[in-house]
Amino acid sequence: MENFVVSARKYRPATFDTVVGQSHITTTLKNAIKSNQLAQAFLFCGPRGVGKTTCARILAKTINCLTPTEDFEACGTCESCVSFQKQGSMNVYELDAASSNSVDDIRNLVDQVRYPPQTGKRKVYIIDEVHMLSNAAFNAFLKTLEEPPEYVIFILATTEKHKIIPTILSRCQIFDFKRIEVKDMSGHLANIAQKEQIDAEQDALDLIAQKADGGLRDALSLFDLITTFSADRKITYQSVIKNLHILDHDYYFKITDALLAQDTPLALLYFDEILRKGFDGHIFIAGLGAHLRNVMMCKDPSTVKLLETSEKVKQRFAEQAQAASASFLLSALNLASECDLHYKSSKNPRFYVELTLMKMANLGQVIKWAENPVVVQAPAPETAEKKKSEPQPSVGENTPQMVEEVPTQMIQGAKLERVEKENPKTPILPKVNVNGQVAAGNGTAQPVNKPFTKQDIQSALNEFKTVLRNFPQDRDKARKASEYLLGGKVEIKEDFTIEFTFDDEAKTELIDFYKEKIERNLRNRLENQALNLKVLYEYVEKKKKYYTPYEQFQYLKEKHQKLNDLSDRFGLEVDL
Ligand SMILES: [Zn+2]
Incomplete structure (x- = not known):
């Protein structure tokens, strides 16, 4: 194998033109060289690895080049350039203040400054990580920086500009290097x-x-x-x-598609797959936030340029942005950032992410309600009363509850905004008759509650079964309920009432426990907010068999009053 030279060294730029992504700086430096108005002290600020030291070296090389090109770049072939390239030039002196930050190191440097260059025009002193210099070292250096000899140029570099004292800042020409795009x-x-x-x-x-x-x-x-x-x-x-070990952005596209389709189970399954591949839930939710942010940026042509991805991926973002409403994206971003913020303090982080996904998957529905508020006539007094006693979710509450309530402030905000914008005089809630039709003559007339068939119910239940089976709370109970879910008799009654009838008390009780969740899911899936679910128990008499003589006698006693009296009076017993 040939000698392996790391790319960072092998492809280190040798001229200003080949420096990547810092043209605002290289152009200024070249112009200064051209007009011979080079400052004597520079401060190069910016993150690590963006080309500060590289630019300093190129500057040193260029101003010492004996035969610069017409474009004021170093020729790369003259004696001076060659010695630079071999790193043997006496005209450049580098000090890493991170390791050599004592007064002695600086005194050593200051001593050298006194001697003019033997060949070439200028001596360049590069002090890297200059913020690491000790206070005493700073002070020892200050005098020289104030009145440097003509032939000297200082280039100070730092990743932490705020740590540089004002006396230094005021003596330097400052260049801010940016992160490379x-x-x-x-x-x-x-x-x-x-x-x-x-x-x-x-x-x-x-x-x-x-x-x-x-x-x-x-x-x-x-x-x-x-x-x-x-x-x-x-x-x-x-x-x-x-x-x-990067999470494929494909996952974020797929999950967002699932959320937009209000397909909670699918989103949860993807998340499970991601966890099983060894990714951390926190990284996932942060990534999802970043993804949604990118989709949001694609909503407006003017912000598309804030996306740092290839054209191909940008196209995918643009397509997803078309499918997602701004309200959805904003609310989902809110939820993602909330989850990111509280992830660490959550007792069950996995569930917390799942809850966030469930809320996101329900956003579409909530936004629809907010945009087309509907009054549904109370189906039965019993249900109405029950609704009232339900605890209202308080705004901004984060406790994980098994309730798919979406932030109430979103609904209210959206509702208010719409009403104000469109027609401040329209009553907020259009009247809706029993069949879920908006009363005629009211601006937003459109059918609201879709009719459904038994088949629709069955397929909706089938989907919900998966969700129920994977419920993170009371796992055993939920799993059992999911098994019974399709076991009942389903009937559609008037006014969108659905009756589930079970012939087993325990099953009835279990399904009734999840009734509200099932009902809410059916309402969303079947797009019918007037839908009303009843879970009933029907006693089915089973022919019981009596095996022992004692059982048979007891049965007969129950059935025939006279036999009962007789046995009481004479104290009859079965002869075993
Ligand atoms: Zn040269």
Whole structure:
């Protein structure tokens, strides 16, 4: 195997033009060189690995170049450039303040500053991580920084600008390096891949660039890492996901689709799959938040540019944005950020994420209600009373309850906004007759409650069975209920009333326990808010068999009063 040189070193830019993603800085520096108005002290600020030291070295090399190009770049061939490239130039002096931050280190540097360069024009002193210098070292340095000899240029670099004292800040020309954008970075990686004859998928490079979070050095080490792992000099999206243990964005698209389709079970199953692959629930919910944010950004053409992904993925985001309403996205983002915030303090984090997904899956329904508020006539006094005694969910409450209530403030907010916007004089609630039809002559006339068949009920129940089976609370009870769910007799009565009849008391009781959840689910699935569920028990007389003479005698006594009297009077017993 040939000598392996890490890409970060092998492909370190040698001219201003090849610096990635910092054109605002390289252009200014080149102009300063051109007009011979170079400052004597610079402060390069910005995150790690974005090219601060690289730019400092290029600057040193360029101003010492004996035959610069017309474009004021270093030629790369003259004596000075060659010695720079061999790292043997006496005109550049680097000090890493993270490791050498004592007064002595600085005194040593200040001593050197006194001697002019023997060859070339300028001496460049680069002090990296300058915020790490001790106070005494700072003070020792200050005098030199105030009045440097003509032939000296200081370049101070730091990742923490706020730690630099004002006396230093005021003496330097400040350059803020920015995080390198994903497209610049993946473009650079593609270039390297081509030179190294590595077959790399664009999506894979984008993903590496995203993971590096703006730092090119990190991106290059990830790139090297994955190349080392791949046997056939190929970098695929799948190999990056596998090697960096990243959750495939495909999952977020699929889950969001499920949430938009109000398919709670599917979303929960995907989440389970993700957990089983070894991903952490917290990473998942944070990722889902980021995904929803991207979808939201695609709602408006002006914010699409805030997406740092490839065109292909951007297209997918745009398609999902078309399918999702802004109200849905905003509420779902709220829920995701809430879950992210409280995840650590939750006693059952898995369930907390599941609850959040359930709420998200119900958003569509809630938004529909909020936009088309409907008054449903109370079906029966008994139910109405029961509804009243139900505890109202308080706003902003996070305690995980097995109730799919969606934040009430959302409903109210949406309702108010709509009414004010469209027609402040319209009564908020249109009247609806028993059949769920909005009364005629009322702006928003449309059928609200869809009719349904037994078949519809059965298929809705079939789906709900899966949800019930995976209920995180009272698992055994819920599982049992899911088994009985389809075992009852189903009948549709007037006014959208459905009767479930069971011939077993225990089963009836169990299904009745989950009645409200079943009812709510049916209402959503069948798009009928007037739907009313009754769980009934029907006693079915079973022919009992009497085996022992004692049982037979008891039966006869019960059936025939006279025999009973007779046995009492004479104290009759069965002869065993
Ligand atoms: Zn040169």
